Amino acid sequence: MSGLTVENLVVEVNGQPAVRGVSFELDSGGRTGLIGESGCGKSLTALALMGLLPHGVTASGSVLLDGRNLLDLSDKEMCRVRGNSLAMVFQEPMTALNPMMRVGKQIAESLRMHRGMDRAAAGRRAVELLDRVRLPEPEQTARKYPHQLSGGQRQRVVLAIALACDPVVLVADEPTTALDVTVQAQMLRLMDELVREEGASLLLITHDLPVVASVCEEVLVMYGGTIVETGLVREVFDAPRHHYTAGLLASTALDSVDGSGRLATIPGRVPSLGQFPDGCVYRNRCPRADEVCVATPLLSGDEPSLTGDLAVSQIGRRAFACHHPLHDDRVGA
Amino acid sequence: MKGGTDRVAGSDEVTGPDRTSGTPILEGVDLVREYRMPRRSLREPGAVVRALDGVSIAIEEGETFGIVGESGSGKSTLSRILMALDQPTEGTVRYAGRQVSGTRERRLRFLRRDVQMILQDPMSSLNPRMRVGRLISEPLSALGIDCDHRDRVGELLNAVGLSDDVVDRYPHQFSGGQRQRIAIARALAPGPRVIVADEPVSALDVSVRAQILNLLTDLAEQFRLTLVMVSHDLSVVRYLCDRIAVMHQGRIVETGDTEQIYSDPQQAYTRKLLAAVPTLEGDLLNRYARSDA
Numbered sequence: 349m350s351g352l353t354v355e356n357l358v359v360e361v362n363g364q365p366a367v368r369g370v371s372f373e374l375d376s377g378g379r380t381g382l383i384g385e386s387g388c389g390k391s392l393t394a395l396a397l398m399g400l401l402p403h404g405v406t407a408s409g410s411v412l413l414d415g416r417n418l419l420d421l422s423d424k425e426m427c428r429v430r431g432n433s434l435a436m437v438f439q440e441p442m443t444a445l446n447p448m449m450r451v452g453k454q455i456a457e458s459l460r461m462h463r464g465m466d467r468a469a470a471g472r473r474a475v476e477l478l479d480r481v482r483l484p485e486p487e488q489t490a491r492k493y494p495h496q497l498s499g500g501q502r503q504r505v506v507l508a509i510a511l512a513c514d515p516v517v518l519v520a521d522e523p524t525t526a527l528d529v530t531v532q533a534q535m536l537r538l539m540d541e542l543v544r545e546e547g548a549s550l551l552l553i554t555h556d557l558p559v560v561a562s563v564c565e566e567v568l569v570m571y572g573g574t575i576v577e578t579g580l581v582r583e584v585f586d587a588p589r590h591h592y593t594a595g596l597l598a599s600t601a602l603d604s605v606d607g608s609g610r611l612a613t614i615p616g617r618v619p620s621l622g623q624f625p626d627g628c629v630y631r632n633r634c635p636r637a638d639e640v641c642v643a644t645p646l647l648s649g650d651e652p653s654l655t656g657d658l659a660v661s662q663i664g665r666r667a668f669a670c671h672h673p674l675h676d677d678r679v680g681a
Numbered sequence: 682m683k684g685g686t687d688r689v690a691g692s693d694e695v696t697g698p699d700r701t702s703g704t705p706i707l708e709g710v711d712l713v714r715e716y717r718m719p720r721r722s723l724r725e726p727g728a729v730v731r732a733l734d735g736v737s738i739a740i741e742e743g744e745t746f747g748i749v750g751e752s753g754s755g756k757s758t759l760s761r762i763l764m765a766l767d768q769p770t771e772g773t774v775r776y777a778g779r780q781v782s783g784t785r786e787r788r789l790r791f792l793r794r795d796v797q798m799i800l801q802d803p804m805s806s807l808n809p810r811m812r813v814g815r816l817i818s819e820p821l822s823a824l825g826i827d828c829d830h831r832d833r834v835g836e837l838l839n840a841v842g843l844s845d846d847v848v849d850r851y852p853h854q855f856s857g858g859q860r861q862r863i864a865i866a867r868a869l870a871p872g873p874r875v876i877v878a879d880e881p882v883s884a885l886d887v888s889v890r891a892q893i894l895n896l897l898t899d900l901a902e903q904f905r906l907t908l909v910m911v912s913h914d915l916s917v918v919r920y921l922c923d924r925i926a927v928m929h930q931g932r933i934v935e936t937g938d939t940e941q942i943y944s945d946p947q948q949a950y951t952r953k954l955l956a957a958v959p960t961l962e963g964d965l966l967n968r969y970a971r972s973d974a
């Protein structure tokens with residue numbers, strides 16, 4: 349069953365395409381990772397889904413939820429969707445919290461606005477939600493201001509606010525990047541449980557591949573505003589077909605070094621907006637690039653029926669956009 | 682403030698530092714650091730937080746030493762005190778056998794030259810209004826080091842993998858990884874013997890993180906540096922460090938050989954910390970659930 353379907357999403361910054369025709373589906377109860385280095389378009393994709401793009405940045409294509417294209421909705425309608433169906437957790441919890449308001453009140457306000465609860469009921473529900481995200485002494489915590497909480501506790505308050513609306517889709521953009529490993533593990537477990545229990549879908553954005561391996565079943569690999577590889581985490585991480593995915597995996601593995609004791613790296617760096625090469629976006633950093641890569645590779649799978657640009661219904665299956673895919677030997681094996 | 686003779690409760694649980702190779706280059710003995718929180722009302726004085734609660738540590742010349750622990754465990758406080766950028770409430774810090782805690786700043790010139798620091802966010806440690814050339818040569822002028830600054834800057838930029846034509850650019854014109862390279866070049870400028878790096882790769886992409894870790898390894902070897910690495914990323918520390926100290930609530934709960942601690946952690950807290958590290962195998966939620974129980 350489909351929670352949210354994104355088709356051919358294009359996001360433009362001052363007329364420059366930063367996300368260039370991205371399609372994917374988030375299933376109910378599914379956990380999907382969106383990975384890639386900074387500057388690849390992950391956050392813009394997330395903000396486009398949420399209708400929260402900054403001024404001067406526009407989205408086209410479609411983001412379908414319950415048969416409606418969210419990109420066609422007015423600001424007011426979109427605000428209602430955010431309160432009822434979509435929720436987002438950001439990297440820096442302070443941006444999502446009002447520093448002047450007690451955290452319990454912030455959750456209650458959201459419940460009153462979107463759920464029409466009365467003051468007392470909203471207050472009680474706020475405490476329940478704080479308990480739900482495992483904050484100790486939820487009654488006391490509800491009376492605290494954001495600055496009286498640690499970074500990990502604040503992030504849990506943001507998650508509680510996100511959950512207040514029983515979202516169909518939870519988008520988490522680098523939710524644990526600023527947290528230490530123990531708090532990160534708690535947060536990840538919490539998101540995992542909540543998504544399983546509520547049957548919501550999770551889109552988890554990060555550049556930390558082990559985090560994706562821990563929580564997600566499917567993964568989208570993004571580079572230069574396009575999806576270069578997708579499939580089950582297990583398969584993609586086990587045998588990446590796109591050279592960019594392979595590069596990310598190799599530089600993540602700090603437990604393996606080459607003969608001279610050096611870690612694997614991806615040569616060069618992510619180009620700035622508008623500076624990606626035509627043809628394959630990864631062409632100027634790819635060790636396998638040749639003249640064929642001047643032509644844009646399609647995102648397609650191995651099976652003959654899947655060649656040609658992948659229809660949305662087929663995504664979730666394995667696909668990659670490369671003329672010379674890795675692990676070609678494994679095909680059909 | 683002085684002293685270092687009072688024993689602090691709990692410090693004897695800690696495995697003593699290995700003293701086989703003579704005088705440690707950097708040594709802290711029974712360090713305590715208390716912070717007083719702002720008062721909550723006229724009558725109620727602020728509570729006292731013990732950020733360090735009896736820490737002893739000995740770092741040998743030439744080794745890479747990791748300090749790990751969760752947020753708030755006292756890692757940064759310890760590293761600042763070891764560099765004499767902050768004073769311990771109790772205890773002593775020695776650099777190559779010379780006491781540096783409680784010593785006046787003007788007598789710490791040698792320390793300011795020999796021990797340099799790299800921070801997590803190079804943007805906040807690099808003055809945005811200074812060009813790269815100035816940024817790197819500034820410590821040379823400040824310390825009155827006599828040499829051809831132009832040549833030295835060129836050398837340093839090459840050492841960190843940047844071309845020397847970037848000297849006229851400003852920090853904001855670089856990517857995060859390049860800014861960290863500039864910060865490293867600046868730290869290397871006075872020819873230090875010790876570099877203390879506080880979360881130097883936490884803000885970087887995995888691909889850039891690997892580049893910077895390779896660079897730090899090369900430089901440590903090339904300049905025979907002692908590297909003290911503060912991090913909550915245990916995979917980074919495992920890759921880089923010979924020995925580590927695990928901190929928890931202002932104390933060192935375990936210290937020793939990195940591989941030994943990773944393969945056979947003695948303390949429950951260390952096990953919990955290690956279990957919380959996500960891996961590509963993706964078994965975090967199971968492992969962590971188990972360590973929680």
Ligand SMILES: Nc1ncnc2c1ncn2[C@@H]1O[C@H](COP(=O)(O)OP(=O)(O)OP(=O)(O)O)[C@@H](O)[C@H]1O
Pocket residue numbers: 528716717718730731732750751752753754755756757758759913
């Ligand atoms: N200036 C200060 N005033 C009051 N308390 C402080 C101050 N600096 C640090 N602390 C407290 O001392 C403890 C140790 O802080 P420290 O910065 O050393 O932690 P850390 O291990 O470096 O954490 P992180 O991984 O988050 O950087 C914390 O409880 C912190 O809140």
Ligand SMILES: Nc1ncnc2c1ncn2[C@@H]1O[C@H](COP(=O)(O)OP(=O)(O)O)[C@@H](O)[C@H]1O
Pocket residue numbers: 361366384385386387388389390391392393402405620621
């Ligand atoms: N508000 C904005 N104005 C101008 N450029 C932007 C804006 N937001 C993002 N960009 C640019 O768009 C590209 C993709 O950004 P982003 O989605 O934030 O990447 P990621 O989240 O993958 O790091 C980058 O080149 C970034 O600099």
Ligand code: SF4
Pocket residue numbers: 590591592628629630631632634635636637638641645669670671672673
């Ligand atoms: S299409 Fe060519 S340049 Fe792109 S990833 Fe494949 S081999 Fe590399």
Ligand SMILES: [Mg+2]
Pocket residue numbers: 390391
């Ligand atoms: Mg982002």
Ligand SMILES: [Mg+2]
Pocket residue numbers: 756757758879
């Ligand atoms: Mg710190």
